[in-house]
Amino acid sequence: MHNPFLPYPVRIAMLRVETEDKNLRTFKFEFVNPGDEEKFAYMPGQFAELSVPGQGEIPIGIASSPTEKGSVMFTVNRVGQVSSYMHNMKEGDIMGLRGPLGHPYPLDTLEGKNIIIIAGGFAVTTLRSTIVWMLQPENRPKYGRITFVYGARTPGLLCFKDDWSEWQKRDDIDVHVTIDREAPGWSGKVGFVPAVTKEVCPPPENTAAIICGPPVMIKFTQPVLAEAGYSPDNIIMSLENRMKCGLGICGRCNVGPEYVCKDGPVFTLSQLNQLPREY
Amino acid sequence: MAEYIVKENALRAFFQALAQERRLLAPVRVGGKLQMAEARPEEVTLDYGNTHQSPKSAFFPQTERLMAFHKDTAQSDPFVYKPLGLDKITPTVLFGLRPCDAQGLAICDQVFQNDRFTDPYWKTKYESSIKIGLACDQPGPACFCTAVGGSPYGEAGLDALAAVKDAGLALKAITEAGAEFLKKLPGLESGAAESELAERRKAVESKMPGPLDQAKVAAGAILDIFNQPHWKDTADRCLNCGTCTFVCPTCHCFDIQDEQNDKGGVRMRNWDTCMSWLYTVHGTGHNPRPTKTERMRQRFLHKLKYIPLKQNGQSGCIGCGRCVTLCPVNIDIREVAKQMNG
Incomplete structure (x- = not known):
């Protein structure tokens, strides 16, 4: 019988400091046992429990795309016991990975549509996964226009610079990276994510939006999309709640009758409009 | 048979x-x-x-x-x-x-x-x-x-x-x-x-009580029941002690914790309770259920609305009466069920 509580052993293959405040570190894990990588078959939008023996587990969105074989990537904010411990671990250390958990973004039902992807701060992780996946030569033709809006407070707090600066050179994705205030050496956009979204969002016909970011960004971006004519069915969001099991059993992450871990974390705004705002 | x-x-x-x-x-x-x-x-x-x-x-x-x-x-x-x-x-x-x-x-x-x-x-x-x-x-x-x-x-x-x-x-x-x-x-x-x-x-x-009318709870929208005004009144009495959750045959929530010493460690699960602040608090400090009112409401909605929604109308309360007997402030789930259906 498969034991969904048992992590796959993984080795930290690469780690890097992601942001200037050093609060975010990116980890690439390689599976210790051959065969475990196939068992950990995931899609963009899913998450996993990162397990540190003796410390505990944390649920983190998967930042790599399943098309990037050989390792799985996560970006971890230093917040509590497990994440702080992880920030002191080294390449080569052994820990655990449990999942994949949750449902991915509905990439199949989005086929044929234009897509605007809106990210704020380090919530960009599963959206990086989505964009890398969509830009694969075998996947790109399935989608119409792709627009990417990404904001952070300062240039130094933007994640995955190598990725989005490459995407900026392509002509099959419109990339709008913005920071909150003018900063020395920054020649890109300046302004909050909702304002940039208002400026660049494509017309709502045959278009879906995927949003992931801090609550304040979501709060002010939703009305912009509503005003632009996006229906709640076409606004897709990813929720977070405190979690333990990730399997819809331990109870704490529910929003109404739905468990964020098992039934989410991806919901449409029309689904969320029927549920208590307990997230 | x-x-x-x-x-x-x-x-x-x-x-x-x-x-x-x-x-x-x-x-x-x-x-x-x-x-x-x-x-x-x-x-x-x-x-x-x-x-x-x-x-x-x-x-x-x-x-x-x-x-x-x-x-x-x-x-x-x-x-x-x-x-x-x-x-x-x-x-x-x-x-x-x-x-x-x-x-x-x-x-x-x-x-x-x-x-x-x-x-x-x-x-x-x-x-x-x-x-x-x-x-x-x-x-x-x-x-x-x-x-x-x-x-x-x-x-x-x-x-x-x-x-x-x-x-x-x-x-x-x-x-x-x-x-x-x-x-x-x-x-x-x-x-x-x-x-x-x-x-x-x-x-x-x-000789036993007849069916508790939950027709309006079953037919009602989640948010309508969630936003009913009576929750605060019941919560004023509730101590958030968690006794009801520990004695309830259908309460199944747990926490997972690691313990270790120099030689190794174990991962264990322990019963948990949705009456606790720590149960839902985020790493950022944000808590989706910040006060005892939200936490108490969650428990009754889970028993009387969410479980029936997910389990073909089966009530999540099975009528054993343990929480009624043991609640230190005499909160009675039957009374709450009536208010929800009111």
Whole structure:
């Protein structure tokens, strides 16, 4: 019988400091046992429990795309016991990975549509996964226009610079990276994510939006999309709640009758409009 | 299905046979309170209302070690968790489960074996056990199984059902597993039990409360019930002590914690309670259920709205009455259910 509580052993293959405040570190894990990588078959939008023996587990969105074989990537904010411990671990250390958990973004039902992807701060992780996946030569033709809006407070707090600066050179994705205030050496956009979204969002016909970011960004971006004519069915969001099991059993992450871990974390705004705002 | 009569003078032999076949869990007195616990045949009593705690700990212990790791780099797999307890499940028979509690365990089973995942720590214990119920002829003052779709002679979640008859037992099998188990039990004599059980069921049910009207709760929108004004009033009394969650047969929430020393460590799960602030607080400090009002509302919505939505209308409250009896401020789930339906 498969034991969904048992992590796959993984080795930290690469780690890097992601942001200037050093609060975010990116980890690439390689599976210790051959065969475990196939068992950990995931899609963009899913998450996993990162397990540190003796410390505990944390649920983190998967930042790599399943098309990037050989390792799985996560970006971890230093917040509590497990994440702080992880920030002191080294390449080569052994820990655990449990999942994949949750449902991915509905990439199949989005086929044929234009897509605007809106990210704020380090919530960009599963959206990086989505964009890398969509830009694969075998996947790109399935989608119409792709627009990417990404904001952070300062240039130094933007994640995955190598990725989005490459995407900026392509002509099959419109990339709008913005920071909150003018900063020395920054020649890109300046302004909050909702304002940039208002400026660049494509017309709502045959278009879906995927949003992931801090609550304040979501709060002010939703009305912009509503005003632009996006229906709640076409606004897709990813929720977070405190979690333990990730399997819809331990109870704490529910929003109404739905468990964020098992039934989410991806919901449409029309689904969320029927549920208590307990997230 | 097979029917049996166990005469008074054969009762001890019956319990001995149960204990010989499997580990026997039955209502026994532990520290002055009646509990579903490992029992010697001579200790088993038929004379009780219900056990103080629900029997859920037989399959979902209050503390359970899930896995362990070691730190010895000279051995193989240091810092790699290995599962605990799944390879040595003791075959168990539970005698004397009240039908309400058996229904409660069946509700938990739908959670531990849900549409996406199976919890092996639950499944191996729950499915390998034989569950023999003991029907209630004298339901307690706080009992209301009939108000929430159950019966003192209910059969859900049971492999066999017994009732006290002439200081002995009338017994019938319900599932194939139950029939198979009873068939092999030495010294058990066949005898007509079915019609007597059916007759008595009617008699006891007629003395019990009628169905609690939850039609409006079932038909209502989640947000409408969520936003009802009465929650604050009930929450003013609630202490958030969590007693209701610990004694409830369908409360199944748990926390997962790691413990370690120089040599290695374990990952364990412990019962948790949605009455606690820590239960939902985010790493950022944001808490989606910041006060006791939200936490208390969550529990009642879970029992009376969310579980019925997910389990074909089955109430998440099975009417055992433990929370009614043990709540230190006398919050009564029946009263809350009426307010929700109001």
